Amino acid sequence: xxxxxxxxxxxxxxxxxxxxxxxGRIVKSFGLMHLSSGDLLRANIKxxxxxxxxxxxxxxxxxxxxxxxxxxxxxxxMRNIDQSSWLLDGFPRTVSQAESLDNVxxxxxxxxxxxxxxxxxxxxxxxxxxxxxxxxxNIDFNPPKIAGLDDVTGEPLIQRHDDTPETVTRRxxxxxxxxxxxxxxxxxRRKPEPYxxxxxxxVLSLLTAFIFSKLKYLHMLYEHNM
Ligand code: ATP
Ligand code: MG
Numbered sequence: 484x485x486x487x488x489x490x491x492x493x494x495x496x497x498x499x500x501x502x503x504x505x506x507g508r509i510v511k512s513f514g515l516m517h518l519s520s521g522d523l524l525r526a527n528i529k530x531x532x533x534x535x536x537x538x539x540x541x542x543x544x545x546x547x548x549x550x551x552x553x554x555x556x557x558x559x560x561m562r563n564i565d566q567s568s569w570l571l572d573g574f575p576r577t578v579s580q581a582e583s584l585d586n587v588x589x590x591x592x593x594x595x596x597x598x599x600x601x602x603x604x605x606x607x608x609x610x611x612x613x614x615x616x617x618x619x620x621n622i623d624f625n626p627p628k629i630a631g632l633d634d635v636t637g638e639p640l641i642q643r644h645d646d647t648p649e650t651v652t653r654r655x656x657x658x659x660x661x662x663x664x665x666x667x668x669x670x671x672r673r674k675p676e677p678y679x680x681x682x683x684x685x686v687l688s689l690l691t692a693f694i695f696s697k698l699k700y701l702h703m704l705y706e707h708n709m
């Protein structure tokens with residue numbers, strides 16, 4: 484039986500750094516499932532769910548929603564996609580969220596989009612969104628084919644309530660204080676690269692691999708005889 488390895492990635496970066504746009508391209512090229520915490524929250528607000536209504540003022544003010552609420556929401560949603568490879572966008576955004584994720588899944592890769600704040604502020608005021616799909620456009624450098632309409636469905640685009648200059652400043656502060664430590668968290672728990680192993684450890688691992696291959700061979704012979 485051919486076992487396919489599941490690949491789990493997280494994309495990070497300040498608000499407006501292009502996580503949604505870049506994620507769209509990555510999932511298309513590599514066939515991953517995409518889960519965006521912001522899209523999920525906005526879908527809840529649009530559907531007027533109890534959670535959506537409770538979280539709306541938090542989001543409109545540029546604050547993060549409480550860790551336990553978002554962790555429960557995302558981890559529940561992830562059960563639908565955990566048989567596939569996935570890319571998480573917008574979660575985790577605090578160290579506590581990263582720990583909740585670590586308790587259930589081990590993340591293979593963290594992508595960080597490093598964009599200067601001045602660029603972000605300019606970008607966000609010209610950003611337009613197709614709410615049902617999360618597709619993002621920018622009238623300066625990634626415009627829709629027809630102004631104000633989504634390329635795929637032809638439905639109207641909207642501007643986000645939290646893309647005003649004052650709210651963007653608050654979101655950047657939240658990013659600095661709460662999300663940047665998550666990058667440090669992932670940097671610290673990075674597994675050692677094979678090439679960084681000492682010569683002694685390399686010899687040891689080669690020896691272990693050799694012994695295991697012999698054991699496997701004996702096991703195969705044994706099974707064959709049965
Ligand atoms: P962009 O989508 O441009 O990258 P962003 O990262 O600020 O910008 P979203 O990810 O769409 O925006 O999130 C919008 C808002 O939803 C956030 O400002 C925050 O209030 C809330 N939110 C989303 N994800 C989380 C999270 N993991 N923890 C807490 N709040 C969140
Ligand atoms: Mg986003």
